[in-house]
Amino acid sequence: QMQLVESGGGRVQAGGSLKLSCAASERTFSSYVRGWFRQAPGKEREFVAAVSWSGGWTYYADSVKGRFTISRDNAKNTVYLQMNNLKPEDTAVYYCATRNKQVASTIPAEYDYWGQGTQVTVSS
Numbered sequence: 001q002m003q004l005v006e007s008g009g010g011r012v013q014a015g016g017s018l019k020l021s022c023a024a025s026e027r028t029f030s031s032y033v034r035g036w037f038r039q040a041p042g043k044e045r046e047f048v049a050a051v052s053w054s055g056g057w058t059y060y061a062d063s064v065k066g067r068f069t070i071s072r073d074n075a076k077n078t079v080y081l082q083m084n085n086l087k088p089e090d091t092a093v094y095y096c097a098t099r100n101k102q103v104a105s106t107i108p109a110e111y112d113y114w115g116q117g118t119q120v121t122v123s124s
Contacts, residue, residue: 004025012123035050049061055072058070058071097114097115
């Protein structure tokens with residue numbers, strides 16, 4: 001069974017930075033769109049960022065554009081999310097996901113596999 005494992009979450013003060021990683025258990029993940037989502041308590045899961053299999057295009061939610069950067073290293077089957085200038089409203093559980101299509105999507109139901117999530121807490 002394919003697995004995604006996130007790491008790198010934690011607690012930081014507003015204005016700080018964190019880098020999340022998501023390692024895939026199988027090399028075939030290299031061919032898929034990889035995405036990051038987040039879910040705050042009492043809210044629906046929302047799209048954060050996505051990257052194509054080659055890294056040639058990236059797509060971001062307006063709320064994180066200019067602050068977050070998604071990237072991937074297919075040799076390591078890993079996708080990253082560099083988060084800078086964090087704000088308290090970025091507090092959430094962050095999930096990585098993979099999509100079995102080479103077209104971006106912001107809809108969680110259109111992603112096929114998910115990690116277990118990693119908590120990010122930003123204090124003011």
